[in-house]
Amino acid sequence: MFVSKSMTTKVITINKDADIFEAREKMAEHQIRHLPVITKDYQLIGIVSDRDIRSAMPLSDYNSKKTSAKLAKLKIKDIMTIDPITISPLHTIQDALVLMQKTRVGAFPVVDEKGKLRGIISVRDLLRAFINVMGMEDPGTLMCIIVEEKLGQMKKIVDAITEEHISFGSIMVARYWDEEKRAVFPYLLTQNINPLKKKFKNMGYEVLDPMKWYIDQLPKND
Amino acid sequence: MKKTGFLFDERYLLHETGSYHPEVPARLQAVYQGIKEAGLLARLTLIHASLSDLKWIEAVHDKEYIKRFEMACVTGKSTFDCPDNQICPATYETALLAVGGILDATRLVMNAEIDNVFCAVRPPGHHAEINKAMGFCYFNNVAIAARYLQKEWGIKRVGIVDFDVHHGNGTQHIFEDDPNVFYYSIHQHPSFAYPGTGREFEEGEGAGLGFTKNSPVLPGKEDSEYKRLIKRDLFPVFESFKPEVIIVSSGFDAHVDDDMSDIKLSTEAFSWIIKSVVEMSDKYSNGRLISVLEGGYSLKRLPELAKNHVEILLDYK
Numbered sequence: 001m002f003v004s005k006s007m008t009t010k011v012i013t014i015n016k017d018a019d020i021f022e023a024r025e026k027m028a029e030h031q032i033r034h035l036p037v038i039t040k041d042y043q044l045i046g047i048v049s050d051r052d053i054r055s056a057m058p059l060s061d062y063n064s065k066k067t068s069a070k071l072a073k074l075k076i077k078d079i080m081t082i083d084p085i086t087i088s089p090l091h092t093i094q095d096a097l098v099l100m101q102k103t104r105v106g107a108f109p110v111v112d113e114k115g116k117l118r119g120i121i122s123v124r125d126l127l128r129a130f131i132n133v134m135g136m137e138d139p140g141t142l143m144c145i146i147v148e149e150k151l152g153q154m155k156k157i158v159d160a161i162t163e164e165h166i167s168f169g170s171i172m173v174a175r176y177w178d179e180e181k182r183a184v185f186p187y188l189l190t191q192n193i194n195p196l197k198k199k200f201k202n203m204g205y206e207v208l209d210p211m212k213w214y215i216d217q218l219p220k221n222d
Numbered sequence: 223m224k225k226t227g228f229l230f231d232e233r234y235l236l237h238e239t240g241s242y243h244p245e246v247p248a249r250l251q252a253v254y255q256g257i258k259e260a261g262l263l264a265r266l267t268l269i270h271a272s273l274s275d276l277k278w279i280e281a282v283h284d285k286e287y288i289k290r291f292e293m294a295c296v297t298g299k300s301t302f303d304c305p306d307n308q309i310c311p312a313t314y315e316t317a318l319l320a321v322g323g324i325l326d327a328t329r330l331v332m333n334a335e336i337d338n339v340f341c342a343v344r345p346p347g348h349h350a351e352i353n354k355a356m357g358f359c360y361f362n363n364v365a366i367a368a369r370y371l372q373k374e375w376g377i378k379r380v381g382i383v384d385f386d387v388h389h390g391n392g393t394q395h396i397f398e399d400d401p402n403v404f405y406y407s408i409h410q411h412p413s414f415a416y417p418g419t420g421r422e423f424e425e426g427e428g429a430g431l432g433f434t435k436n437s438p439v440l441p442g443k444e445d446s447e448y449k450r451l452i453k454r455d456l457f458p459v460f461e462s463f464k465p466e467v468i469i470v471s472s473g474f475d476a477h478v479d480d481d482m483s484d485i486k487l488s489t490e491a492f493s494w495i496i497k498s499v500v501e502m503s504d505k506y507s508n509g510r511l512i513s514v515l516e517g518g519y520s521l522k523r524l525p526e527l528a529k530n531h532v533e534i535l536l537d538y539k
Contacts, residue, residue, distance in 0.1 A: 139349070139356055139391060139417030165305050190306050191349075191357045191388065191416040192244055194481050210414040210441040210484060 003096055004089035006129055007110050007119035013038045016045060016077035023076060024053050034107040036117055037080050044109050044117045046080035053079070086111045089118050093129055096121055135169030140189045143197070144213045146206040149182050157184060160199050166190045174215040183208070183215065224509065226536045227330055227339030228266040229323045230254055234344045237316040239308040240300070244482065244519045245345065245358040253342045253515065256525025257532050265536055267336050271323030273315070274366075278325060281369040282362055282396055287353040291317075291360060303355040317345055317360045324367050324514055331467070331510050332375050338503065338511040338535050340472075342528070346516040348390030348471045349417060357388065357417060364471050364514050365396045368403050371467055378402055381465025381507070383456065384409070385495050386473020386516040387483040389420030389436065393471065399430040404463045406456050408448060410476075410483050411438040435459050441484035445491040448476070452498060460502050467510045468503045472496070474518025474527045482519050489523065493530045500534060511535070 014023055014035040023035055027050055037046040056079045057071060087096055087108040096108065100123060107122035131137070147153045161168065169187035176183045188196070197207050235247035257263065279288055294302040295314035302309045320343040327339040347364055349357030364382060371377040382397075384390040384407040397403040412418045426434040437451040478486040496513070503511040513535065518524055 136418060139419065141416040141418070142413065167305065189304065192306060192482070194244075195242065 001092045001094070002089065003087055003091045003093060003110055003121050004119070006093055006096075006125045007089070007121040008125065009119045011036060011109075011117060011120045013117070014048065014076055016075065016080070018076050019072060020053055020056055020074050020076065020079065021072070023048055024050075027053075032122075034109075034120065034122065035076075036084075036109040036120060037076055038117050042116045044084075044086065044111050044115060046077070046082045047084040047109060048076055048080040049106075052081070055079070084109060087121065088112065093126065097126060100126070133170060134172065135187050138169045138187075138189060140169040140187050141191065141193050142185055142187050143193060144208040144210070145184050145186075145200050146176060146181050146208055147184055149180055153182075154184075156203065157186065157200075157205075160203065161186060161188065161196060164196050164199070166193075166196065172215065183213070185213075185215065223265070224337040224536055225335070226266055226532065227269050227327050227336040228257065228263070228532065229269040229271065229327045229339060229341040229343065231271040231319060231323055233271070233319055234316055234342075236310075236312040237344055238310040238312070239358075243308050243358075245517075247344070248521055249519065249524060250342055250344050250515075252521045252524035253518075253528040256528040257342075259525070260529040260533070262529065262532055262536070266532070267330070267339075269323065269327050269330065269339070271319045272326055273318050274322035274325055278366050278370055279318070279321060279361055281373060282352065282365045283350075284353040291355065302360070306358060307355045307360070309360075313345070313360070320345065320347070320363055321361050321366050324363050324512070325370055328367050328370060328512055331512060332371070337509045338500070339513065340528075340532050340535055341512065341514045343515055346386075346473070347514070348384060348386060348393045348473075348516050349388070350392045351395060356392075358517075359392065362392045362396060364390075364469050365393050367469055367512060367514070368397070371469075372402065377466050379404070379463060379466045381460055381463060381468045381502075382406065382471065383468060383499050384471035384473075384516070385476070385492075386471050386518075387476035387480075387485050388416050388473070388517060389438075390471055390516075391417045391419045394419070394424065394434055394436075397430065398426055398434065399428040401426075401429050401433045403430075404433045404435075404459065404465060406435045406437075406459065407471075408437040408439060408451055408456070410485050411440050414441045415483060433463070439485060442486065444478075444486045445488055445494075448485075448487060448491055449494060452495065457498075457502075460506065464506045465502075467507050467512070468499060470496070470499055470511065470513040471516045472513045472518075472531065473516035474520070474524060477518070477520055477523050477527065479523050480518065480520040482517065489526055489530065492527055493534060496531050496534050 110119040167189040172185040350359035350362040389409040476485040
């Protein structure tokens with residue numbers, strides 16, 4: 001659950017006196033979008049993102065000698081974000097999730113109490129964790145049943161599945177548009193779910209048509 | 223009329239999966255009856271299966287996996303590798319016979335004794351991975367046939383068309399980095415069906431990039447969607463790949479009356495599919511086509527589906 005377990009520890013960093021071309025090259029080579037800026041003893045002083053680089057490079061005059069000369073003089077310290085948002089190794093992935101959603105920042109340098117850089121955690125790390133948690137890498141079949149939000153429902157569902165001798169890959173529960181209900185998504189490690197579907201129907205659960213599934217709670221602001 | 227082979231062996235019925243399993247011997251009997259009752263047996267070259275040489279199984283599967291499978295059957299276990307894979311003591315030998323029969327059929331095609339062939343086998347194969355049994359499959363019949371064509375007959379370009387409603391994860395993974403085998407599959411979308419693979423973005427790896435193509439289909443879709451996708455996705459890739467031989471993983475579970483998926487194909491759609499593949503085999507592979515039964519669980523529909531399938535292999539042009 002801890003950020004320390006999901007973060008990337010081999011961080012690609014950059015020095016504040018490096019030029020922006022070096023930053024761009026590093027990002028391209030490693031296919032990353034954020035470079036923490038550190039001192040010799042791994043103290044974090046800033047972060048530079050690909051957006052910072054693009055803002056520094058105006059589209060017009062791209063090839064003019066004057067612009068190139070001006071750009072060559074630009075150092076990381078001139079364009080970086082000083083004192084960026086950071087997260088601690090002992091924060092949890094949920095903390096990272098909520099923080100990322102709130103701040104709209106794609107990656108956080110992970111620093112300890114002494115301000116030393118320990119790693120970096122990005123949206124990609126969270127995606128990887130989500131794929132793992134959903135069990136998507138195992139072969140199986142997803143189902144969706146709508147149940148009333150009340151005590152004991154999960155046990156009934158799990159018992160029904162166990163009686164059919166089926167294993168779980170994962171189970172997700174999403175808030176449903178009807179507040180008194182939940183959409184339960186068991187991911188079952190079997191090809192043959194028909195007996196189970198019949199069972200759920202007989203238990204009075206609504207087995208939802210796949211074209212009606214959704215797990216996103218809030219309507220997007222269109 | 224073409225010279226069409228028909229592989230069927232009573233011993234394929236010996237693989238028992240218990241009372242609650244959909245992959246039952248009755249499926250194969252339904253297939254056989256459909257072909258027999260249409261009077262087609264007299265027009266077909268009947269092929270009886272022989273046991274496969276282990277070396278061909280080893281061309282795809284790990285030796286250790288093969289031994290484990292044999293052990294599980296010999297020691298009377300009831301499942302192997304996963305609860306979906308019910309076995310009985312005869313299963314190992316039946317699986318060897320399935321592969322053996324398909325290789326026998328393939329040999330006849332390559333010797334030009336027959337033009338094409340329908341292999342009515344059990345157990346199916348396209349979910350079987352190199353070292354894992356799943357989805358009712360143990361040995362990947364079609365993958366082994368493809369390797370056999372490559373190694374024994376020097377075939378440089380094998381085309382595989384998989385229209386079973388479940389993605390053939392085993393076949394795809396086995397040839398993922400092989401540019402000499404093109405794997406095409408049309409199946410129910412992985413977010414809504416077993417085995418959860420076969421996304422559009424899966425197009426091969428490394429040297430095999432560009433030699434895998436997937437057409438995932440949303441639940442509830444029908445004939446027109448299948449035809450649209452096959453025209454859009456399969457025709458152009460085989461046009462440029464020009465397979466020397468085509469192997470077909472023929473599953474009939476996308477039928478509207480088949481419980482194993484949410485796809486609603488009509489009986490006619492299956493005729494359209496195999497007709498299109500036969501046309502491609504005429505164009506690129508000198509008519510060489512090996513059709514292998516995978517899934518299809520509607521005992522009611524299988525007789526007619528099998529009959530139509532074979533009639534098209536026989537009569538085309």
